Amino acid sequence: MIKVGKVLVFLTTAMVLLCGCSSTELEERNFPLAAAVTWEETGGYQMALGFQRVSDVADQKTEKENRANIAAAGTNSYELFEEADAKNPGKMDYNHIKALVIGQELLFHSEQLADFLDFVEQQNVIARSTLLFTCKATPEELMACGENLEDNVGNYLKDLITSSQDHKSDAAVTLGDLLKAYHNQDEMLMIPELGLDSGQPVIAGYEVLCGFTPAGYLTSEQGEQLLLSCGELLRYGIAMEDGSLIQLSGIHCQYEIRGNGAQVDETVWISGNIKRFAGEIPENMEELFADELTKQAQEQLREQGIDLTNSYYKLGGYDRTAYARYASDYPAYLANLRIQYVCRFHEI
């Protein structure tokens, strides 16, 4: 009898203490699916959040008012999220955000971006697997274009990236990649830039960060070359000057990085299967393509200081002497880097 009493007391105490679940009622939470953040000299941080349209998922309205988009501002990241939390009834749950768009003003101000990333990381606000974009438009303009879409902005942007048949699944840039670039300071990160085409977001190009410093801009074609050089593509379409269309698949990349005094010579071997879609495959296809890739890579190094092969963080594994020379000097490494491509294709 005493034992039964002890068990009852224990169970009752446990039920009383297990009251944490009361704060997680789904009806009391708001789940933004997209977030756009930027920074202005005068206004500080600006953020817009896009939500699921309730009418899309429910036949009747919920008891609380649920707006499609909300905007918030703050002089620092803490104030920004506090205002966002205050503007909508219920508790915000940012863990379901599918796409985070960082405005170019914020991207080009490393100090403010670092402050935002520190807050997001320490407070565990947004999941690391959230897809990352950048754009020139203001957060409100970007979220407003959700009116022109069949789905909400978050799902639309997620489908924009994940629906690609040519990219490997881990080629998508995420918030975790940006946090990694922020801490490691030795990687190149290519963030898709969103443009608006007939009111709908499209990927217009890529903003590149080298060692967490804005380096330049790449067009879609140049971005594809970067992904090819980094082994992130499943398929790559090659349009030759004579009008031939060739598809490269089964792509495999190998690298060799060797120091030659102050200069660093990198050779990238690209191998794969080629298939003709139109025209004829030139006999010297491998040399032509390798020369074109080499020319593009050298041009980007010279003009924008962008390494299309993202080789800096790999240096330690290939040449310790060069690593010791350029360990904390990414710009000097880029200035002394020479890239050469070699292609080996098998026709199928």
Next chain:
Amino acid sequence: MFSDNQKISNRQLIRLLDYDALGISTLVLPTALTRILGKDAVFAIGLALLPAFFMIPMLQRAVKKLRQGGLPGWVRYPAGIFYSVEGCLLAAYGAYLLGDMITKNLLVEESFYLVVLFIFVLGGYGISHGIEGRARIYELLYWILLVPLILMLFLAARDVDVDLWTPIATHGIRELLQGTGMVFLFYMISAAAFFLTPYLRKPDCAGRCCRKSMVFAAGINAVVCLLLTGIFGERTLRTMDYPIITLMSMVKLPGGFLERQDVFMVAIWFFTLYAFVNTGMFFASDLPQKLWKRSKKGIWIGCALVLTFLFTVCIYRYAVCRTIFVSIQYGVVLPVSLLLLFILCIRRKKI
């Protein structure tokens, strides 16, 4: 159904030690070791096995002499109280980590003090019924926890970039010894096997169990360290609190049928840390009870709970207490333990 003789088998002992080693080491060691050794952390994990294996025969010999002749009172009582307090400290640190993880990942708005209080009440109930019941539960749950963990680590390996592991051997001997010493301290958690020899069906096998547990701890920590370095990179890993938990939330299961598997995976560390807290509190209450045989066990369990709770509150509220805890392990517990071991090993007859 149970033998109810408060005796556990070798396999149960290994499970118990594995839980203790797995939870706290995989949570804390990668970040702490990377801050000292960077990409060379995995070498310290392997190297630390050498002194650990060297210690095992000495511990076996010491325990044998203890069973034959015992210790004189002027050594026995202070040593018993010393290790009892050490048990409270270890339990407190484990409870701090567990409470911190629960309030950060699960019950975000809940009070830390309420969470750890409930953990200690549960822990007190667990140890009040002896070691046999706990060991049986650990044995039953072992593969239920370990199989998903191994699967997740296997899936996480797809995201590893081996270039992030290089260059290697960029740190000096001093850092290597410092890192090895840190890992050696974690391996010594498995030496708790020798405190449990009175509860073993085959006490002479304690050394073998300890060795197996250390190899398990080394293996799993090496894999975790390599995965974390290969996915996050050295400098990112240095800044992270619980990188293994972050990794569990990032792994994508094939098929995409389960997206929030991290919620289940975090439970592995909840359970293993709870086991670690239980082990600490068990020693904190069991050792005094063996010294003062006529006293009631419940009194020592109550004292252990109160003391451990106070230590936990201090560790949680004051960052300096965490530093003091680490300093105590290096500066007091390790030298005193080595000294006691040395005295026991060289002692020929009763003093």
